[in-house]
Amino acid sequence: MDSKDVKEHIFFSEEKMQKNALFDSPHLFYDTYCLLPGQSQKVHAHEGSDKVYYVLEGTGRFTVSDEEQDLTQGHAVIARAGESHGVRNESGENLVLLVTMAPRPS
């Protein structure tokens, strides 16, 4: 059975936001994104894929289209195909996200 203890897949990099793969298939990516204070994922868009962020730990400042919102542990947000999106860790604490992208971009 392909199961994962997600807390064993939480790794940060001093250099930039760290993505850690949990599952990868033609239908989806399922990752943790780990952001130290001050790190970010630049605003971007995927024409054919949706992305859902779920906050496992900390507080993220999310951008979707022209909206910006701080989301704390236990909140989820969707960026639908074509919507610009990104996230910044403007807090003083580490930020850990559980991220699904579907379908896997080709």
Next chain:
Amino acid sequence: MDSKDVKEHIFFSEEKMQKNALFDSPHLFYDTYCLLPGQSQKVHAHEGSDKVYYVLEGTGRFTVSDEEQDLTQGHAVIARAGESHGVRNESGENLVLLVTMAPRPS
């Protein structure tokens, strides 16, 4: 911004496992599944979609193909397209799962 406080989408039913929709698109379903002790999702398969279960609370007994495993809070498991899968709450505590299915079955 289409964001959700996931804990506000945790509802149980005495009758059967309760699914609560968070996000729904052509690319994915993103739901909570809430199981009281003794409740289950019968083993089944989707020919064209993957499903990922993430345990938010409690302990689930998961079946994927011919394997069975108990997974606790913070663990995730994937059932790939065509693999039979299901989950039972054999514990004495409530079970809450964050579930992604991609793509949304047609």
